[in-house]
Amino acid sequence: MSESGSGTASGAGQPAAASPPAAPTRSPHTAPLTGTPLVLGTLALSLATFMNVLDTTIANVSIPAIAGDLGVSPSQGTWVITSFAVANAIAVPLTGWLTQRFGQVRLFVTSVLLFVVASILCGLAPNLELLIAFRILQGAVAGPMIPLSQALLLSSYPPTKSGIALALWSMTTMVAPVVGPILGGWLSDNISWPWIFYINIPVGLVAAWVTWRIYRPRETATRIVPIxxxxxxxxxxxxxxxxxxxxxxxxxxxxxxxxxxxxxxxxxxxxxxxxxxxxxxxxxIVDLSLFSRRNFVTGTTTLSLAYGLFFGGIVIIPLWLQTQMGYTATLAGLTTAPVGILALLLSPVIGKSMGKLDPRWIASLSFFILAGVSFLRADFTTGVDNWTVILPQLILGAGMATLFLPLTAILLSGLPPASIPAASGLSNFCRITAGAFGTSIAATVWDSRTNLHHAQLVENLTPYDPLTTQARDSLAAAGLSPEQTLGTLDRMVTGQAAVLAANDFFWVSGFLFLSLLAIVWFAKPRAKVAALPGGDH
CATH class of the missing domain: 4.10.860 (DNA Excision Repair, Uvrb; Chain A)
Incomplete structure (x- = not known):
């Protein structure tokens, strides 16, 4: 299980499992790569993974720009995120069947090339409906990329170096969520939002070409299997x-x-x-018998619920900053990017500690950190400074590092090796789906609470309220017409309503994170589970 732990990716939108979803299928005559082919192969697989994970976060800060350009509301713009996530989640369980039918290398390269085509179509989409359709296509073809990149990478290294291979892979998936918001914001502000998709073209083509040149002789055997x-x-x-x-x-x-x-x-x-x-x-297509195992149920449930809350929060923050606080997409990206710093620094430390510490304690620490971050965010006001927004993002990285590793170790503990690919695929499906659902629910709750607070605040804007009269007179003295004065007051009220709604969401999120403590301790300690014959039934 220590190797499983060391391979966990803790990126904000990372769609991969912490341990390899499929054991590398290796021909008896296929030796590990060495020298230049090993370096180039690792880089190519990492580039493809980076491109995939980047696309789950790069759109977050670009939603207001996309929504404005296509003439829809920001809440409708979040469909660009959820459509990709749902299609990606549904495609994950198909990876095993597709691999047996077409081979690892052929399927991986095809998936990367189709991802590039889908990216081009996303950039060319003239309306929201077509953009969502192309994002669904992009998410679907991306399904096999993450698990196969892990499998091919593991096949490139000797078994004794598998930990190094997974550590390299994890670094890629943790850097992408840091770069995504910054790059997405800069492209949206300085060029145009379609370029968040067009940048996949050179990356994908290079990754596909190098992978095909190096791994084509190492193609796995194929066979026709029922689906x-x-x-x-x-x-x-x-x-x-x-x-x-x-x-x-x-x-x-x-x-x-x-x-x-x-x-x-x-x-x-x-x-x-x-x-x-x-x-x-x-x-x-989904092995539901895995849910008869206590640790799998506990780990998958807590990871999915935590990821849904977590991802809902990281979508709301950049939306609020841009639509209500006047941030540019670039500044919003720079503000949210620190989320990956502590995740990147702490993940190797947590990975090395997994064999010594009870993963339930590490997961519990994560829930306390995530709850603390939510409570910090719940205290935001319309006058909040940039550092106050950045601080929770920075701390959030520690919560990520202590979340994915231990919960993946828990859900995979006690499983026979033959069941790990199915378990990893199913837990991935649950987690990614929960992230999509969490995004939709968070956007809906924030919008609904904003409307409620707006209505409540407007009730106090009467001619008999001295503060309202003072604000109206000040605006009139500044030269604003009566209509402009009313419009300015309405924008001020909307800004207050939006931050109050965000506070509501994060207060509830904080308590929900703490409630997960009651679930994670239903899991059996990993050491005891490993000693039980037949797993953790």
Whole structure:
């Protein structure tokens, strides 16, 4: 399990598992790479991983620019994030079947090239509908990239150096979330938002070409295996319907809308059929029997819930900074980027400590840190300075470093090696899906609470309120017309309402992070689990 721990990526939007989702399939005649091929192969795989992870965070600070250019609200703009995440999550369980059918190298290179094509289409999208469609395509073709990059990287190194290989891979996935907001903000401010997608073109082409040249002779064997088509359709149906419901709920007035009711019923019915089908299918697309293991359930549940809360928060902050606080996309990116600094520095330390410390204690420390960050954010005001916004982002990195590593160690503990790929894929699916759902729920809650606080604050703006009269007279004395005065007052009220709504979200998030302490301790200690025959049933 120590190797599993050392491979955890703790990036803000990283879509990968902490330990390799698939053991590298190695021909008896295939020796580890050495010299220049090893260096180039590692760089190519890392570039592809970097590009993939970058695309999960680079759009965060660009949402206001995208929304403004396409004529939609910022809350609708978050669909650009959620559509990618949901498609990516659904594609992850297909990686095993696709690998057996087409081979690791061929599938990886094809996935990278299709990712480049999808990126071009995203940049050319003339409206939100097509952009979301292309982001779905981008997320779907990106599914195999992360697990296969790990598998190919492990096949390049001798078994004794697998820890080094995974450490190199983890560094890539932790640097990308730091670079993403800065690069996305700079491109949006200085060129245009489509360039957050166009920059994938040279990176992807180089990564695909080098990977093909080096790894083509090491292609894995292929065979025709059955695929659970019914399970796949049901999976797409219930996850897709639920995500659309969450994204469009606020716009359509939730369950007062027949469309929302239809989506909810579709998702619920498809989910029930999916569970029944997967439990009885000979070759299920998702191995639900893993949920009979206590540590897998505990680790996956806590990781998914924490990631959903975490990702919802990192989407709200740049939106608030740009739409209400007057930050440029570049400044918002620089402000949110420190989230990866402590994650990058502490992850190797946490990885080395995993064999000595109970992972439940490390995860508990993470929940305290994440709760503390939420409570710090819950104290923001419209007059908050830049350093006060940056400080929680910096501390958040420590929460990330202590979150992914121990919870992945917990959920994989006690599993036989043959079950680790399925367990890693399923936990990834749950986590990425939770991140997409968390983004939609956070945006909806923030928007709804903003409207509520706005209505409550406006009730106090009467001709008989001395503060209102004073503000109105001051604006009039500055030369503003009555209409301009009212508009300025409304913007001031909206700014106050937005920060109060964000405070509400982060107060609740803080207490929810603390509540996860009650879940994580249901897991059995890793050492005891490992000694039990048959795992942690």
């Amino acid at each position: 659970d088509r019914v399970g796949l359709v049901l999976l797409v149906l219930w996850v897709g319907a639920l995500q659309i419901m969450l994204d469009k709920g606020k716009e359509l007035d939730w369950f007062n809308s027949p469309e929302i009711i239809a989506l909810a019923l579709t998702s619920a019915i498809a989910f029930v059929f999916f569970i029944v089908w997967e439990l009885t299918e000979a070759h299920p």
